[in-house]
Every structure is written in C-alpha cells, then in structure tokens.
Amino acid sequence: MIPHDSIVALATPSGAGAIAVIRISGEDAIIIGNSVFRSIKNKNLLQQKTHTLHLGHIIDDTKTLDEVLVSIFKGPNSYTGENTIEISCHGSTYIQQQIIQLLLRKGCRMANAGEFTLRAFLNGKLDLSQAEAVADLISSDNEASHQIAMQQMRGGFSNEIAKLREELLNFASLIELELDFAEEDVEFADRTQFHELLNRIEFVLKRLIDSFAVGNVIKNGIPVAIVGEPNVGKSTLLNALLNEERAIVSEIAGTTRDTIEDELVIGGIGFRFIDTAGIRETEDVVESIGIRKTFEKIEQAQVVVFLFDSSEFKVSGLKLKVELEKIKNQFPLKPLVIIGNKADKLEENEIQNLKAEIPEILLISAKEKLGVEDLKNQLLSFVNTGALRNNETIVTNTRHYDSLLKALDEIQKVKFGLETNLSSDLMALDIKEALYQFGMITGQVTNDELLGNIFANFCIGK
Template structure:
C-alpha cells in the first residue's frame, strides 16, 4: 500500500441539493483538510469518525458548516488517508471548498482516479474495479445484481487461482526448453491437459453468458413486427400505459420506428414499434419498412404480432418461417383474442407447431402473460437471482474468448505432440489474456482507458 499526492473531487452528483460530499484522498489528506477545518483536531481523531465544524477562508471567514469524516489508511476505499467533507449542496460552496483545498496543495481528481488508486493499492482486482462503475450506472434490478456479483469477486478470483496453477506449468514447460537436447519432461502432460480442461469449463459458461449480460447492462432490444393493422402500436401503448404511438385503422400509419423502455422482472426491455411488413405503397412507407427489417436484424428479441381474427393460415406460416430463418429469439403473439374461438387458437398452434401468447391489445387482456413470456424468453432470471456471475463487459468477453482459443490450440498441440516451445507460446497467450482481464498485467494506457469512463468523484 502506498499513498500518492492528495486529490479531491465532488463525490456526489453535480447540481443543487441539500447535501454534497467532497472527497479528499492521498498523502497528507487529513492534515491538509485540518488546516481549513475549525472544530476538533482531525489529525488526532481515529478512523471512521465524523466531526462537526466549519471550513474557513484564508481570512478566517466561514465557507460552510460541515461534517468531516476521517478514514485512515489502509481502512478506506482507496487504502489511503481519506476525508469526506459533507457540506450544503450549493455549487458556490462546493467550488469554494475545492479552491481552498487546492490552495493547500490538493489536486483535482481525474475521472475514476479514486477507484484507480483503490485498484493499485490492492483493494480489488480490475474486474471488481469496473463493477464499481457498473453499479453506479445500474438502472434495473438485474443490472444491479450483476454488478454486485462482480464487485464481490464474481468469476475473477477463481480465474486468478487457475491462472496461478497455469503459471506453474508454464514455468516447467519453459524449463524443458533449457534441456532441449536431453528430451526431458518436467510438466506432466496429463495434469496440464486436465488443468486446461478445468479452466475451459469455467470459461464456457461465462462466455455464453455475455449475450444475457449485455442485455442486462444495456437493455434488450425488442422489436415488434407484423403486418399492418396487426395492432403493433396498440400493443406498444398498452405495455407502456401511454399513447406513445398513433393508432389508426388505416394501414401504414406507422412509417418510422418508435422506441421506449419497459422494465419487466428487473430487466430493461427497449421496445421498438415498427412499420407494418407489406409491399410499400409509396417511397416514405418503403423507407419505414426497410428500417423495420434493419431493426429486426439488430434486435435481440423479435415479437411477431398477428391479427388472429383476420389472419390467413398460409400467410401466417410464411411470415413465421421468415422470423425463424432470422435465427433470432422470438415470440409469436396472437392479437384480438376476444374475437376468435378456442378451436381457432388450437388450430393455429397446431399448424405452427409451437405455443402462441394470446392477447387483446385493445382490451389489455393477458398482457401480464406476455410480459412473463418476454422475461422468460430472455432467460436471465436464473443467473441473476442465484447470484451467478454474468459477463456484462465486452473487454472481459474478449479476454475470455482469447483465453479459451489459446487453450484450445494448446490442447490440440498436446494431441499432436508439438514441441515445448510451441506449447509454451499458446500457454503464454492464455496467461496474457487472463492477466489483462483481472489486472495482474496492466499498462498505463489500459488503466487510463478504463478509468476515464468513470465519473469524476469515483
């Protein structure tokens, strides 16, 4: 643990509020803050104690009445000496406090610099550090749970342990290179193979979770498609409980995509209403239909809505076949349930060979069943509710896949009896990816890139 030059920043959201918190961290943070503080001598106070007093200008005039909370190294977020100054949430007061701190030698913090110092001081690894930003940005129960799991160690601790075992094997393989002419084998090949297989067994569920994790973090792009007058805009309005889209009996009313968000079971769905799929009657409608097709290609989930009252069996079968051909996860939703018989429903499901969610968008019937089907189709509940690790970060995903590919090459190398130098090369690549993932191998550029995306006071 080491302490760097003192830094300070507003730790609460900018703007006028009842309370604001200015965080000071680094070498001499307590002594520097104490020069401005009138109350108890902060330098004599124990860690994790809060003290009422005033902060003063150079001439002794009062800037504000504050509460100064002392955290002594290494028992702080950054593992440095830290003082958190709780003041009134006036922008003027905040700027005056920061100005006085800078006069005493404190530097304004860069984005994410507090968390970066916590990482450098061993408070947590790089995956956990990135989870801090994800936790702050979480806007749903699912994203909150995923970020908390990562912050508590998630998968990174297990990977670090496996990486260390792999390092030991690589050292033995490279030792063999020094005895290349003597045909010795220090690294037991069967044990090495088993270790690589064990690592890959850990990697595969994480790699496969990325599509789910990405949806948790950024929302599930869910496009509602179907023929004109199927009730797509009515459905969107019913789900959102507001008149978001124009509803009309005239075919082709929706000519552009309309988007909004809906939270279901803690998951954010980005609902997209689109122009009806048909032969366009004019150039503007053609553009809308082209955008519909593009949204289908980009979506993570397709809701195909059809008018159960007026549908033609052959046209429905053709449309559903096209949806299936897109290889996107989808739901079939039959609208105008109140206008058809149970026999018609059963006949259509038998023809399609799968279940249909039956609703009446206009009457808002069975919308809860549709929401439950949407949630189940994304298949995130099990992973999130049980606290299983879910990969939400593309940097993590890239390193996980890079590790897996390198290990696959190394296993193939064992099968084909490659020389130790070729085997060692693939193992080094796997170690590099694992090390960069958890932060055991870093560069200044990498850290700057990661932490620059954080807010200033974190």
Template structure:
C-alpha cells in the first residue's frame, strides 16, 4: 500500500459523505495530539488524560474560527490503531468538514489511504488479519445474520483456533527440520504417530471450516431468489405481499411485467434478493421476448427458484409438463400453487411427481390474501440453509480464507500420505511448510505488501 509509513499522522472523515447533524474527523499517528492541540485553544490537550472528551472551539492557524467541536482523546496503545488517536466531532456541513481537513493537512497530517486506520491496528497487533477483514464485513452488513457473523469474527472467531493448531504444527515441523541436520545418523525426533494424529485433527477442523463456507456466503451475500411462472400466475402480487409494499405493478392483463424487478428482504437474519421476472410464454412482441429471455437467465443464475402457478389453471399433468420445459437442474426449488382462495379444494398430493414435485417443496397459498406467506418464508430459509452446518459452529464467509484453507488441506493431506508411505522427512517438512504458509496467511502471521494492499484497498477511507 502506498504512503503507509507509521511515522506519518493520517487524517480522514470517519462518517459517511453528505450533510448531517454531526461528522467525525479522525487522526492517528505521533502528531495527532500536537496538531489538534494547536487548533483547539480552550485547553492544553497535551496534558489531558486518555479516553476523555473536551468541548471547545476549533480555530485555523490564523485565528479564524472553524467550528464548535467535541474532541475525543485516545492515547497509545489504548486506541483502535494502537497509536495516539484524536477524533473531532464537528457539525456535518461539508464546508466545515473540508475546512477542518485542510487545516489538519496544512498542519502536518496527510490524507489516510482506504483502510489505513485498520491496517495500522493490524500492524500494531491490535487485531489479526481475519479480524481486520471482519471490520469491513461489519460495516457492509445489511442483515442480522451478516452483522452477527462479522461481529463474531471480529472478536476472534476461528482465528484463535487456527493460531493454536498452527503452533502445534510448527513444533513438529521444527523437529523434522532438526532431523534433516542429522540425516546421516538416522535419528527421529518427531514421533510419526503423534504427527499423524495431529494432522488428522487439523484436517478435520479445516474441513469443517471449509464446509461452513456455503452457510457463511449465504449469510454474508444473501440468496438470489427468482420468482418465475406463466403470465398472470401472481408473481408480482407475491413479491408485493412478501415485501408489504407495492413494488411491482399488478394487473389482470397478462404480460404486465416486461423486465426483472429486484428487491431485498430479510427473513430470520438471511438476506434474500427477490427477483420478479416476466411471465414465461411464447412472446407476442420483441420487448416481451427480451423479458422472457432475462427471466430464464435469472432462473439459471439464482440459488433459489420460486415457481408459482395459478391453482385454477394447471392440473397435475400440465404442471409437470410445464416444469420440464425449464433448465432447473439441481436448483433449490419451491413450487407454489397460488390463488387457493379460488380453488380451495385442490389436493396437493395429486400433484406430487417423483423427485420433481414433493411434499417438502410444494406450497399452497393465496398471495393476495396473504394466506400461508409465513410458511413460505420458513421454507425459503430452510432451502437457503439446506446441506450446510449449524450456525453454532465456527463459520467462514471470506473467499480468501476458503482458498487458503483449501491449499492448507491439500498440503496436509499430502504430508499424511507421505508419512504413511514412508517417504523421507524432507518431503514431509516441505508439505508442512506449505500448510503453515497457507494458515498463516489467514491470520496475518504470514503477509506480503501485495496481500495487505488487496485486503485494505476496498475499505472506506475513514476506517
């Protein structure tokens, strides 16, 4: 990352852009206190205690008043970054913010790079790399599930367990490396059975973390959910009922929806991206044909498909014929018989057909009357979490962590195979070194400038 000298004092606006009642300007570095103290003439901040608030007036160096502010002081190492940190709470005028920023920069600070405050926290040992990444996830979280997952990771998550297992592996690796120095004497310092047992335990934990990635990804990014079916089946009505707002136009005229309509909705902490699609039929004009093509594309790319049909229109044979037209593959599928208020005598069991239509994926409801909507939502969550481990276990949601775990797993499995086949210790040591490298990249015990730049460049400036 460019301009990352820890000798610099950095400054940035820590609150979102735009006008508001208040804004926070954050400084971190060795000159934070002197810079603000020179502008804040009500009190000598250089002698003030850490974790204290001070109200007063902020002045430019020429004596011109900038604003009435509250200054928060955090002395190193008891701060977010581990350095001296000052936060200036001012009024949220963009003009005031700009003036204070320019004054601080003129007094010796420089503009912070994206994520530089959190990067300094990592470099000063205030958090490991996986915790630092969780800060960005916490800021970006848009559901309770994503918030809880990021918060858990920021407080340590699985990183402490990774560090512990890595330390145990290092002990064995060092013994094997020592054996190489005495190769002519045919000595064995590392007990092979104990090493095999440790590797198996680590592999078991790594694989459980890998398996959790599906759940973590669902919680973090949400579930893309396509609502498909014939025109006038009630797709837009269902979308509006779930969202409890008139998001899509509803009409008795078939083909009203010509393009996809997207909205987000949270159910039990899981974020769903609901996509109302154009009714699928033989298009009557060019625009409708484009809409149908987009509907099919959304269906193919979605994690969950809600197929809705008019319960007064399709009989069991017709429904099967209709579904077989679509490239559903192994999609998570819920089949919804809508307009049950007009056909209350429909028997669901008559529609069941092998693996395609079953009791567990067939739902009867009336979207316009909100009948069975809570049950539909329960089934959506159930489908979203199908085949993933429980949320009580450690969960990963970061693709970088997943890739590092995969590399570590491959190296450890190779080491285990080599131990079982009696291959010499130098090959085993090499495999273990590769595994340690991959595990160390997760927590930041092994880093490069390129890795840090990649991680922190997408952070917001003030964090």
C-alpha cells in the first residue's frame, strides 16, 4: 500500500552550516508549504508551476522564522513521484528545528530512514536496485565506487536484468501454453531458440556473478596487510603511503603492538592499509597478542605486503625465505608483494644479487619515499579495472549476488531439463523460480520485510 500522508525531514547533514534543506513530500505537501510561506511577491504556491523557485519567508503566526527559497516539484514529476517541496533556509540548527516543528504542527510527520526513496520506488520512479544504488552513491568515497553507483542508479544493471527476465518470461508463457494443450501434444516454444536463450542468460549471469569479486572490494575498499619482522620499516612505509605521520616510528623493535589502519585512494580505488605488529618470537605477552592479530589481519586482507630490511639480507636471507614460504603456503591465494626496504643503503652489486635471489622483489626506501609510487602502481594492477573503463555492469550488492547465484542454478536446471527432454511442467517450475529471483533484484517481487531491511540503512531525509 502506497502511503499518501506528508512527511518531512532535513535533507542536508545535521548540524550548523551555511544552508540547510528541509524536504516535504506527500499529497498535501504544497498545501502545507503554502500555509507557512509568504512570498515576497505575494505568490500562492498552489498556483505556481512545477520545478520553480520562490523567495519569501517562513511565518509562524506573526513570527518570521527565516528568509528562504522554496522549490516546487509536482507529482509525478518529482523524485518521489509525489508533490514535493524543498525549503532552503539558513543553516542554523535553531532555524532548522523551528521550521520542522512548525511543519509537524501543520500536518506533516517525521520521515523514516529512506522513506523518500521508498516512496520513489513504490511510485515507480526507481526500481529496487536503483534505489539501493542511491545509498551506495551517498556513501561512495572514491571515483570507482561513485562510478559504479551512478551506472546502477541510471538503470544499467536493471535494464540488463529486465531484458533477460522479459525474454525468459516470453518462453515461460509458451511453455505454460503447451501445458494447457498437453493432450494435443503440441510444442509452441521453439526448443532450439529456447536453448540459445538459456545459453545467453547463463553467460550474462556468470559475467555478473564474476564481477562481484571486483565490485565488492571497490565498494568496501581493498584491505592490504603490511607484515614483516620488527623494525624493518612497516610504520615508516605506512606513513610514506599516507603522506602523514600516522604510525609511531621508533628504532625500538616491537613499537607497533597493535594493528593500525588507514585508507588511501589510488587511481580511483580505495585501499585500506593495515600496519601490523612485527612477526618474531617473543615472551612479551602484549606483543604476542599483537603478533597473533597480525595473522588474523593477513587472513582478512586481499593483498599482503611483506616488508624486510634489504640491508640485512646477507645476514638474514635464509630466515627471510623461510618466512616467505610460510606465508605463501598458509595463504596461497592471496597476492603477495615482496618489498626490500632501506634500498638506499645498498650498493649496485647488492641490488643485483637481491634481484637474482628474489626476482619479484620491489626495492624501496620508505624513509626517503623512493619506490613508493611503484608500490602503488603494483597494488593497482591487482584490481581488474577494465570493466570500469568499458562501463560494464559490476555487481556490488550482496543481495543481488545471492539472487544471481540462485537464478543461475535454476537456469542450469532448465538447461538440463531441456537437454534430457524433461516434461514441460517440471521445467516450468524451474523457470518460475528463475523469474522470481530476477524479480527480487529489481523489486518486481518483494515483501515488507525486505523493503524494511533495505531502506532502514538509508539516512533520514533520503
């Protein structure tokens, strides 16, 4: 059921600022707005055209609260599909509260989290995946996550799913028609064309499912664990990457006793760097806890940066190789970047020997910030950004990913049934389930609990 009451909320972040925007949406939004607004040119908001701006004052009886600018958006040509007005007032928290309280007394109620976007969905202005992209767009903090959210909000993902669903629905209708004429033993659905469609759907679903691996890390940031023995320069490297003194640097081994995390955007992709406690044998209880946490962070990381003191390689080279093998064996699927720090202390022949011993080594000087850009480029190479450059659809939402997996499973069942001449009524059941999963993504199939879970994560006012 689509609500028709009028809701109000602050659409800009809470707190003082230069300007604040208060949004009202609902059947009587313009009527309520008009009851508190006095135009400097004596305009009646009820008689004004949609998508127009009006200067005036918000009046509470005889008291003037503020000089404001009112925007009018008449349904269905508004964000929510309903009559909507936005009041741009001065950003004083007192003024914001006074205007909202006045509107509540005039018949509005406070909007729930995400209720404006929920109404846009219920009124057909957005499908469910586009509505979810609104939240992703608001929370995007780098170029890549912003680009993905914009592409999804514009309907790129929805259109792809809707096209597949429509084609599958057409064949489902023909299969159902065959069931109505089962006694005549006729076929309305061309089996060859149906098989080609299933192959195409399977291909698209697999591509979308595969994209989640990239999309998920782009959306949430790629965790990178910086590990190695104490006092090899892990904290110095973190500071060099972030270009600030984020971690404590000391000549005393074991200074970093807990993990330190910070974020950096490289080439539009977010990376979360984790400076860990040094790995070594120790009887210090607190340091031991830090080392245990280090291995937990390696488990959680997408990429592992192993740092060692290249100037000590002659002495500790054998021990280093043992540590490297240990990490490779324990985490065989994680990309491993091997970095020799303090390379500014090496002679040319030592550099050549190191490269011969460890061909994949990257030599840097964290203290002098030499080679740091090479490290950034290498980290960026682990991310498949080709899909972003080609503007392909990338899945970032776990709910969508789950529905795509289930839809693929049903499509493969239908394919198997088609290849083994399974009866049409059994195939029809699997087709219906695939259609159901497609509908779950775009919101053609939904329930109140699902909507509640999705929109509860939105901010108030959106």
